[in-house]
Amino acid sequence: MLNCRKATRLLSDRLDRPLTLKENVHLKIHLLWCSGCRNFGGHMHRMRNISRGFVDFGADDTTPDGGE
Template sequence: MLNCKQATQMLSEKLDRPLSTKEKLNLGVHTSMCSSCRQFGKQMQELRFISKRYTQGESENKK
């Protein structure tokens, strides 16, 4: 079973690479029981979305 430190690390890695089936399973079990890590994962996804929108806006402004 993952601890919160391992889960948050994996949530971060999930944004950069595909997780293995074992990693997905372990992360799913942990986040189903840990609302803090679940919230962290949502925040990471939102930050990624905001960052992409920001960089897309910058590239459109340079044209």
């Protein structure tokens, strides 16, 4: 049985490698009843988009405040 700690590890790993069938099944079952891990999984994807967007947005026109 997967606990949240192990589920979050798989939710991170699946951004970097394909999960095995067994891992996938255990994860899916865990996510059915765990809203925290469901949120965590969504955040993993959003963080990837955020990181990729860093060049397009974050490094983009910053506000006119600040030093210069």
